[in-house]
Amino acid sequence: DAKTTQPNSMESNEEEPVHLPCNHSTISGTDYIHWYRQLPSQGPEYVIHGLTSNVNNRMASLAIAEDRKSSTLILHRATLRDAAVYYCIRANTDKLIFGTGTRLQVFP
Amino acid sequence: NAGVTQTPKFRVLKTGQSMTLLCAQDMNHEYMYWYRQDPGMGLRLIHYSVGEGTTAKGEVPDGYNVSRLKKQNFLLGLESAAPSQTSVYFCASRGFTGGGQPQHFGDGTRLSIL
Numbered sequence: 001d002a003k004t005t006q007p008n009s010m011e012s013n014e015e016e017p018v019h020l021p022c023n024h025s026t027i028s029g030t031d032y033i034h035w036y037r038q039l040p041s042q043g044p045e046y047v048i049h050g051l052t053s054n055v056n057n058r059m060a061s062l063a064i065a066e067d068r069k070s071s072t073l074i075l076h077r078a079t080l081r082d083a084a085v086y087y088c089i090r091a092n093t094d095k096l097i098f099g100t101g102t103r104l105q106v107f108p
Numbered sequence: 109n110a111g112v113t114q115t116p117k118f119r120v121l122k123t124g125q126s127m128t129l130l131c132a133q134d135m136n137h138e139y140m141y142w143y144r145q146d147p148g149m150g151l152r153l154i155h156y157s158v159g160e161g162t163t164a165k166g167e168v169p170d171g172y173n174v175s176r177l178k179k180q181n182f183l184l185g186l187e188s189a190a191p192s193q194t195s196v197y198f199c200a201s202r203g204f205t206g207g208g209q210p211q212h213f214g215d216g217t218r219l220s221i222l
Binding site for chain 2: 041046051098
């Protein structure tokens with residue numbers, strides 16, 4: 001099972017948009033793309049997921065490339081509480097396949 | 109709403125001791141999962157279950173056993189603990205409908221093996 005590829009870390013200033021990229025070039029046609037985030041000393045928290053179309057919810061937006069080989073999580077206005085490790089994950093019928101994630105730092 | 113509850117939250121064991129970690133969910137979810145997370149790493153799947161009475165191996169199953177006798181509970185056992193099993197263990201559950209269902213995670217069990 002090939003894992004996704006993400007930058008190790010990214011930085012943002014508060015109230016600025018953040019675009020977190022993810023490469024999943026070997027994704028199969030039935031795999032969903034999930035994003036979770038993990039705050040220090042907590043379990044992962046679901047953020048958003050999609051299959052082919054772009055998705056929006058109250059937390060974020062997910063932009064999926066037309067060929068599905070990459071995606072971008074968009075936080076429209078970063079807050080200090082958004083500082084976390086963000087995981088881009090392939091999800092097949094049974095399992096999530098975690099990579100090492102992107103550590104997002106948000107500066108006031 | 110309890111969601112996913114893990115018991116205990118912390119535990120220290122000596123090498124060779126055995127113990128069982130309990131995961132309970134109150135969302136009537138079919139699927140349940142056990143992961144481990146080592147410092148600076150992502151989560152790795154140990155075992156999972158797609159329904160009551162079923163279990164399957166994940167990425168790192170050696171040294172662990174699991175049971176799913178009741179739909180709401182998923183137990184992770186260490187028969188003979190080793191220092192390499194020092195980690196944070198997370199349980200998760202999700203509903204049935206394919207890869208589009210999000211997983212709900214517990215707060216973790218921090219386990220140290222001396």
